[in-house]
Amino acid sequence: MTTNPYAWLEDSLSTIHKANWYRSVQRLQNRPGAVVKLEGQEVINFASNDYLGLAGDERLIEAAIIATQHYGTGSTGSRLLSGHRELHQELECAIASLKQTEDALVFSSGYLANIGAIAALVGKRDLILADQYNHSSLKNGAILSGATVINYIHRDMEDLKHQLVYHRHNYRRCLIATDSVFSMDGDLCPLPDILSLADQFSSMVLVDEAHATGVLGATGAGCVEHFGCTEHPLIQMGTLSKALGSLGGYIAGSATLIDFLRNRAPSWIYTTGLSPADTAAALTAVEIVQKEPQRRDRLWQNVEMLKSLIQQSLSALNILPSESPILCLQCPNVEDVLNMAQQLKAAGIFAPAIRPPTVPTSRIRISVMAIHEPTHLQLLVTSLLRGLV
């Protein structure tokens, strides 16, 4: 008799349940916005990456409809075969203009952008130095590349330097990879220090601007602009799916870099081009980011207001240090954070529990949007305080 080769799946799931790590989806039933219908209940939405409130914007919707009518639903092939449209080029120009780089390349998701770029840039003879809290796509891109991967302590420049001193000379190329806004913490990487170490040790830098694009910097270009590092040679990655309200990802940088990736990034070459609807929506979003700085101003006013409401709560709320619209309330353990998320939901607040293995310690993750009203923020803080007692 043979044993069922799939039986281990049930065992594995029950282990996940026992650890309280089990996850499932929740249905959102209307357009994205500050207030959404979640499993039949109206809730104030603090769970969205739609920082500027563009995912439900009429102009993006209209652009997607027009592009679909003109080009159809699918792009029908990879970009190098039948999948390239004028819209893709327009979007890549617009991203390069926003990021103040020579060129940009659009991937079908941010995850694919990171995986493809890293695998193209480094290989077996090379070294990747990575912040320990990097996004899953940077981590898996690093593994896929076959390079030696060494994590450095989160934002710790002494440790990064130490690793460079001890290991850099054993490898051909070196790539330092980091989130710019850390997605599950809300703090920023010390970009100027990273760049100066990279220069000293002849290393490339890839910075993941997923949560910074459209959010940080005077013109919304991201963390690189925020830190005044726009002129520095750099590999910038970002997504079209967060503040830009669409789907897809990008790499921005020198014309040579982009030309190289078009020839060497497997997750760009061997996948279907971004759909006309997503491309057109993202293009409209980039234009809005550039033309309507008031949206970014509103976002940061909301962030400041929420931070000051939290401070007025006499610091009863244990918030992780943040320099972004992502604020995390620390919770002692998995049970507490799940209870807290449930209580918040009962009070009409949608703010997810983030727990291991995604992060080392449990937390409620709050994302502020430009379209939140002051009353939404007030209700959030009172509900958080009530959840603590």
Ligand SMILES: *Cc1c(COP(=O)(O)O)cnc(C)c1O
């Ligand atoms: C969301 C995210 C990505 C992936 O982007 P998608 O377009 O959603 O695939 C990559 N890096 C970071 C830091 C992210 O938060």
